[in-house]
Amino acid sequence: MIPIAVECRFFVCRFLLYLCLPSLQQMTEPEKITDLFERCKPRFEAMARSYVCDPGVAEDLVMESFCIYLERSREGRIGACPNLPAYIFAIVRNQCLNWLNRRKRTLSIVRELHDDQIRQIDLEIRSLNSLDVDELFAPEIETVIRQTLEQMSDQQREIFRLFRYEGCSYKEIAARLGISTAKIEYVD
Structure with missing residues (x-):
């Protein structure tokens, strides 16, 4: 079964060709082309626009189709054409298909x-989500901590180690080292 839109386009195209046919037989070739262009261009553009859905593109395709016809005609590649509008219509259709x-x-x-x-x-x-900043800067942080610890006295280093790494409270550190908690708070 052919979709209704396609079937309607087919009948519209046939009707447009029918409207282009009258009185072409009595004219000279340039007059035929000019007359055909003036009369059929809007109809061909309407048909092309119904497929490409862009007025500018449709106009370009129709102009290109007439140019193709003229080029073929000049080269002698077209014999006697009994139905010139149908021939150009076929070119327009092919141009639409190509586009x-x-x-x-x-x-x-x-x-x-x-x-x-x-x-x-x-x-x-994913890369950013898996990036661990602590891991990334761990070597630099360790270097800074090591350098800072080297600048401390032995007692300050021991207080820092007990507090930060072993988790001892100020009272526990004071008891272990035999110093006051005030001195520990000063170091921290």
Whole structure:
């Protein structure tokens, strides 16, 4: 079963061709082309626009189709054409098909690029989430702590070690080292 929109386009296109036919047989070739262009261009553009959905692109495709016809005619590649509007209509249709196929390829490539960018962003997010700042700067922090401890007296170093690494309270440190808690608070 043919979708209604496609069927309607088919009948509209047939009707547009029918409207283009009268009185072309009595004219010279340049007059035929000029008359055909003036009378059929809006109809061809309407047909092209119904497929490409862009008025500018539709106009370009119709102009290009007339140019293709003129080029083929000048080169002698077209014999006696009993139905010139139908011939040009076929060129317009082919131009629309070519444009739609190129557009489809372009969108497919854009989608692939977009998917690649999303994968790259996901990778960067995972990388940042797994980054441990403490691990990253641990060697530098250890160096600073070691240098600072080297500048302390033996008693200050022992107070620091007991408090920071062993978790002793001020009272416990004071009892172990035989000093007052006030001196420990001063060192810390």
